[in-house]
Amino acid sequence: MADMDEFRDMFFVECDELLEVLANGLRQMEQPGFDKETVHAVFRAVHSVKGGAAAFGLTTLVTFAHRFETVLDLVRSDKIEVTPLIMGLLHRCSDCLTDLVGTARSGQDPDEVKVDGLMTELDGLIDSDGEEDTAFEFTPITLDFGAPLSFDAPLGLDMPTAEPARAGLLVQMAPGFQLYRSGNDPMALLASLRKLGDCDVVMNDESVAPLEDWSPEQPSLAWEIGMPEGIDEAAIMSVFEFVEDCCMLSIRPAPAPEITPAENEPEPEVAAQHDPAPAEAVQTPPPPTTPDEASTAPAAGPRAAAQSDAGQAAPTIRVALDRVDRLMNMIGELVIKEAMLSQVIQTAGMHEQPDVIAGLDAIRQLASDIQESVMAIRAQPLKLVFQRMHRILREAADATGKPVRLITIGEQTEVDKTMIERLVEPLTHMIRNSVDHGLEDTVTRQRRGKPQEGTITLSAAHRSGRVQIEVSDDGGGINRAKVRQIAEDRGLVAPGANLSPAEIDQLLFLPGFSSKDEVSALSGRGVGLDVVRREIMGLGGRVMIQSTEGEGTTFSIALPLTLAVVEGMLIQLGDQTMVLPITAVQETLRPESSMLHGVGHGSQLLSNRGELIPIIDLCASFGVTQPEGGPDSSVLIVVETDSRKRAAFRVDAIFDQRQVVIKSLEQNYGRVPGVSAATILGDGKIALIIDPEEILLSMSNDQGRRMAAMASNG
């Protein structure tokens, strides 16, 4: 059933939130003097995952979550002391739970070995505690809404419930035929109730007539739903808002629960004598075994977990990204129209009338405010990426055997949503790199008088219209002599070349550079920082290194605030206006003829401060008709791209530097070599955005490429 998929998706979205609560909580528990409420929150998160998983029959997930929950409960009741060892285990369990949710989502098989290993460890804790909690065998409730109802088997009565009815509200509903006729579905109602919290659903089919008397038009099923404590009657009523008049409904407090964590007390009976529904008295089935302490926990629906967060987070809505994009497009239009209008006003000679000017200014101001607000909608805190780095660090630390802690600063810094997703991979790589290559081993650290535990700091901040992310370690710093040696050995630089320390650091970003002597489990497979650099460049950013020998290394990434806008230099090529992204630009100059050197036919080099840079005529590469002026009147823009390739672009003029909104060319046309996208200028015309990287790569022949390589290395 299609609806079932929808519920599944909802469950996994909820899981993501719960897992985040879990990971956050565990980290808080590592702080001395943590709040007891944190443990409760962690417990509730695991419990809610378990509850949801049970509804979807995800047995492995349920079994694992149950053990995990049991141990957390022991921690909560102070039966297990929180030691670093225990915390380590809890973290690994949290990671494992995340994996299990992931495999359940993608329908893969979970890593049984890992799960079993952790379960054994958890069982060890449970046993050593001397409680017989393990006796509890968790039986998942499978709410198979999609299965055809069988009249022989009273489904509801057979359904085992893991949790007894709690002191909440008892909802009884018996849909009338109008409900079905108007296209409503009891299943959807039940699902909405489940969203309010964990509820026990019992179906009553007692009034189903024997087959000979049975009328297909006359509905005869009724349901009884035990809602957990703390759910408002109004909330329940709102679920039934549209079906009130065609469904027999009663909501009343459930009989007081008499739950004792210990022995075989009789289960509370849920009687339904004066039920307006055709249903007769129904007993809630007794749970299969004694409830363990877990089930006596306060209502632990997803709602509960969400509420515990509500203290810090403002209410949010989920909006489809394309709606925001559409809004963004319209604002782009607005800005363009405004520019056109102001041009018209100028031509009409009205630009000196103060009210016209004031009106235009107000519109311009509003348009830019709206643009910023929409960008703010797309912005998300870097927290989403940073949190994932805790796990990466833990795994890297385990793999290398180096004790490391991660400090994150400025998680609330916001960047564009698409950027968040694309930052995960480069940051993962950088964290691993810092642990593996940056930090010294424990012995060396001790000798240098540093604390045994290494520290990696991940920080983010807004800095003059860009986002700066830094990954710094307190390790040994870059061993420049060694880096240089390796680069020479691999033919990446000419032996004996005169390199500044900064230039040596840059060698780390060259493709094929891997400085670790031996290949470790983590890195050193030849996929190195060049990948990081390419990814960051792809986001319109830059990576820089700062390193002090013996004190540590800092990698800084500078990113634009959004992918929707790029800071560009407006250039003139023949009769065309194009945009060159400012990130690539190193300097602009009007060369004297003594700086230009011809090489063979048609090629030219620029000699700038002793460096030889190949000149690329952009008019020629784009096939734009050359103006009469000739090359002497032109301007050169020195650009540097990935892997330190440099070139000087010859353009006819530079007018302006401004932010432009990126428009896709591929949507209605296709890829154009040397062009990354297009934008719309103030006069409504389209300008192409140049991709310097691609132009350099497509430099016509090998000689050009060699020249560029030579020039960039020399």
Place this chain on the structure above:
Amino acid sequence: MLQSISHNSVGKSDVVAFKLADQDFCIDIGLVREIRGWTPTTMLPHAPDYVKGVINLRGSVVTVVDLSARLGFGAATPSHRHVVIIAMHAGRIVGLLADLVSDILPINEDHIQAVPDIASNPAREFIVGMITLEDGRILRKIDLAQLLPAAHGVEA
């Protein structure tokens, strides 16, 4: 417009008729989004010669195809009197540069004739049928799919 919709029974359809080098062409009205006056385009490097460039259509980047060049009449020198027919094809929006739009006509699909065998005129492969009008004019029906191969742009 309302009237022409009523023509839209089985076998009938409306076409937008336009002129190119004094010949009459048409395309199915369902494909046409709007008709605009010519505005200067921004050139696309490495594009086929019949791609005039791109224009800004309310925030989207739209390619303009010079039909005259595409059909072998030679590149057009567009003036403000030229028109751009904005059409939607296979999820892409494209502008077709034509001399002028003459009419919106109901045609009976039974009256569409196959193209007679003529010499290897480039126009031949883009024309799917001919319609003789009552006033003796001949409409050449254009197949957008042939005109705009899916690979265009990507190959460039």
